[in-house]
Amino acid sequence: MTTSVSPADDEAGRIRRALRERACAERLALPDERRATLTEQLEAHLDCLLARLAPHALAFCWPYRAEPDLRAWMCRWLVGGHSRVAALPVVLAKATPMVFRRWTPGMEMVFDRHGIPHPPDGEAIVPDAVLVPCNAFDAAGYRLGYGGGYFDRTLALIDPVAVGVGFELGRAQTVYPQHHDRPMQWIVTEAGAFPARPHAA
Numbered sequence: 446m447t448t449s450v451s452p453a454d455d456e457a458g459r460i461r462r463a464l465r466e467r468a469c470a471e472r473l474a475l476p477d478e479r480r481a482t483l484t485e486q487l488e489a490h491l492d493c494l495l496a497r498l499a500p501h502a503l504a505f506c507w508p509y510r511a512e513p514d515l516r517a518w519m520c521r522w523l524v525g526g527h528s529r530v531a532a533l534p535v536v537l538a539k540a541t542p543m544v545f546r547r548w549t550p551g552m553e554m555v556f557d558r559h560g561i562p563h564p565p566d567g568e569a570i571v572p573d574a575v576l577v578p579c580n581a582f583d584a585a586g587y588r589l590g591y592g593g594g595y596f597d598r599t600l601a602l603i604d605p606v607a608v609g610v611g612f613e614l615g616r617a618q619t620v621y622p623q624h625h626d627r628p629m630q631w632i633v634t635e636a637g638a639f640p641a642r643p644h645a646a
Contacts, residue, residue: 472510534595542603546568571605
């Protein structure tokens with residue numbers, strides 16, 4: 446038995462796909478020098494926010510499709526405190542929550558089916574905060590990833606402070622969140638660190 450999709454839901458899905466594709470295309474089109482400059486500006490706002498949040502274990506994502514490259518910034522964050530731990534997400538199976546494994550600079554990595562590297566083994570870490578890449582996002586803290594729902598499932602399970610990171614070119618009035626979408630508590634771009642405003646949706 447098939448379930449019909451209402452025209453409103455179908456239209457929202459079309460808009461979400463268009464927002465994602467536009468944001469990815471504009472990000473990929475950025476000249477390398479411009480992307481580096483925007484990333485440096487974003488990192489400065491991350492410094493201020495992380496000083497406030499003071500996480501012990503912080504998860505981030507390996508850059509994919511011209512997303513902000515936070516690897517050098519994460520190395521600097523790690524040396525700022527001897528007890529700090531960095532982690533990367535690992536997809537164990539399709540349509541399941543991810544796990545986070547400890548990452549250290551220079552460690553041996555393996556690649557997932559998308560060609561994204563991650564730690565090959567190690568016990569699962571529950572991060573205090575997660576830096577979540579955004580393609581498109583809105584002021585309410587909702588984001589568009591790549592449509593797999595991995596972060597929504599994972600954040601619902603472990604409930605860390607979720608910090609969306611992306612460039613201002615991905616900002617939208619709304620991303621038409623679905624009922625299972627998990628909003629970020631913060632959005633950080635080159636323009637600043639913004640607390641989510643739930644009533645902005």
